[in-house]
Amino acid sequence: MSSRGERIPEILAGFLTVLVLLVLYAPVLVSALFSVVTIQRGTILWETFSLSSYATLWSNSSVLQALANTAIVAIASAAAALLFGIALAFYTRSENAIGRRSIEVLIYLPFLLPPIVTGLSLLVTTSALGVGRGLFTVIIGHTIFVLAVAYRLVSTRLAALPPSLLEASADLGASRWQTLRYVLLPHLASSIVTGAILALTLSFDETLISTFVAGDQMTLPLRLWAMMRVGFTPEINALVTLVLITSIALALLAAWRLKPSWSEADSSD
Amino acid sequence: MTGHAKRWLLFAVVAALPVLFILLPIASFLITSFFRVEGGVILADPNLSNYGAFFGNWTYLGTFLGTLWLCLQVVLLSIALGYPVAWFIWRRSGTVRYALLLLAVMPLFMSYIVKLYTLRAMLGLNGLLNQMLVGIGFLDGPSQFFLFNQRAVLITMTVIYLPFVILPIFLSLERIPRGLLSASADLGAGAFDTFRRIVLPLSLPGTIAGGLFAFVLALGDFVTPQMVGGTTGFTIGRVIWSQFGLAYNWPFGSAISAVLLAVALLIIGLGGYAASRRRV
């Protein structure tokens, strides 16, 4: 029951919430609007409505190339991060594993530190080792960045698995591989899928690490950044809108998958 | 082979990946920070001249301190805005609550560069903000007040990093058992007392965590100041970036980054300590 003393702060906070959400979403709405109409002196010229900027985008080969690169990087780094994340989680969750704590610190480090540090340290290392920079180095950068998320999701899920389940499986005569195949992987499936979606989303938007290690390759954010230096065009707005819609779709997908654990708290009272 | 040796071997195999791809790069840039550049070539000649140049030159040190101050402002502003929002969402129930939370958190996943682009467009001379302020008669004509200065960096960073603050605060509010609020009311506390003595202290760990995220992210951000900061919005991230770009002095850039890394680790450590000291 809310008491009288909370009504006024609640109204103020509600007002602030609406304001903050408007500011957070104004970018999406404004760029979507700019991509289809022309605005002059504060008035929207509805008669200029056109989807042509989306069409020109489709024939812009440098944008398409950047999009392809981004897709390659996102899929490759998500897959690599999940593979390593699962392996590392199996190790740190196993009995009497040595150095569990220090391995976890290392895994979380690139996620906690400013991306600029991760980016330039990879740049310095690849240069010292004579490795050419390109999509491959971007994939490495993104992998160690999203590894923290993949590892976290999988290891939390693994910790929730009662050890007796594995013992029961062994007791029933299952081999190690059968236990992995029929008990562990199905248990981890949901966290793997959620981890994949989050990793794809993060990689899709990653800019700061990429700029250090991309060499002369372009991912979508880097291409956008380059285009922004030139100026505002409906074409950029169209691309921006598409990027935002993709991000939102991915985020909604992740949120939908995470919902059960969040809404549990709602059932109280 | 003994069981003990086997365990160490397994550890070595498993640890190889994070060591190779995470520890080694950090170590190599730390080592580079002790080298120097001569005639466009990096010389492996260990010395402290880069650190001397950084701490001995007010241009760099001042920019660094200015950046720390800017990050602190971003943190304070984000918490001042984010806490009431998180609190309001927490007080809702059912679908409204989930929808609001989703709306507040989703910008986390929206392209960083796109947000920068649109915010720059909105803050500019012909941007939405100026048009609105002129439209309601607050300003006589569009103003350069909001773009290409330190203020623009502060506003933009706050907008971009706000969701990073709202989410942990909400999650820590969410962890407060409802029973504690009933107990507080039962013992005679009014809404304000319950907030001040129960809700606020128990949500402090989340608030600290959110502030930490915002601080560390703002600290290393070099694209935001470059896009909206103009000539006065200079931050240490921009200095580092320029050392790896036009200035081509990687050792010096590495040295500044090492200082940045030390500060970031210190802040994370302090925040973690402060959060864990509250018995929750």
Next chain:
Amino acid sequence: MALELVGIRKNYDRLEVLPPLDLSIVDGEFLTLLGPSGSGKTTVLRIIGGFARPSGGQLMFDETDITDLPANRRPFNTVFQDYALFPHMTVRDNVGYGPLVQRRDPARSARLVSETLAIVGLAAMEQRYPSQLSGGQRQRVALARAIVCEPKVILLDEPLAALDASLRRQMQLFLKDIQRQIKTTFVFVTHDQEEAITMSDRIAVMNGGRIEQLGSPRDLYFQPKTKFVATFFGDNNIVEGVLAPGAGEVDTPLGRLPIDRRGMPAIEGRCIVAVRPERMRIGGENGAAIAGQVAEVVFSGPMTRILVAPAAAPELRLDVRLSSDAGQPPPQVGERVTVVFDPSDAVVVPG
């Protein structure tokens, strides 16, 4: 009359969880609301505490209507089921929270907190945090926190449910002792009938949102008025039957059983006959006799439990308790016996 519930009811949307209910709680008594989960006992407690708003009816305290008074302004304090101790405060700060937010005189409060901690035996632990305490100690902090403000009524929501059996018995006596010391009204909610019998002055047995019966533990045990009370409250031998108007015998599957109608409400038609296991004997004269065969003998410490299959209805079991040190050995399984009880020990309630 201290606290009075007049026609209090509660609906959640269309669902009625509490039909209109009347209950008078006497000043200084230990009243227990006893019932299975879903019986509405916690809802009643939450309404008294001010955590749930009744859909109708009135809550009167000392002839004042307090139905709309918020929880923080009621002179009642609650001991919550999960204790709800503030994790970021020491034991002392938890107990001192009430006086603090009620803006009581600090010096007097400090003394009061110390005294209360001494009463519950936690004076040595006042600087600890709840996470450093055992379950029983947390329980005592919760109690101290509730009594320190000297409330008029203390509400206890299954406070012993989380404790293990031996600690629970210890805490029952402790609670009762505290109540005698501070002479405050206790309203206690539990689903454990044994706990209710041990501690209460009066018990309200609740079922489906209704109070089935209100009375002393003795009344409820020996004079149940409904089938629910007879079955819920302690072990009982229950058999269905039909009672002819004015007759002194009930027709049951076990045959015609004599009963004593004196002091019994006028019942006729379908009914239930209930006899406590310890009021039944094996063999002997005088009273109702049922022939049967011993099906099982269970030794349980001071008492030995004998389950008898009646000859007339072998699928039923009669539960007979004999003192284990009665001098003679208990009957053997398979032995033919006669179970005897005094008609005045048979309780008849409507079926």
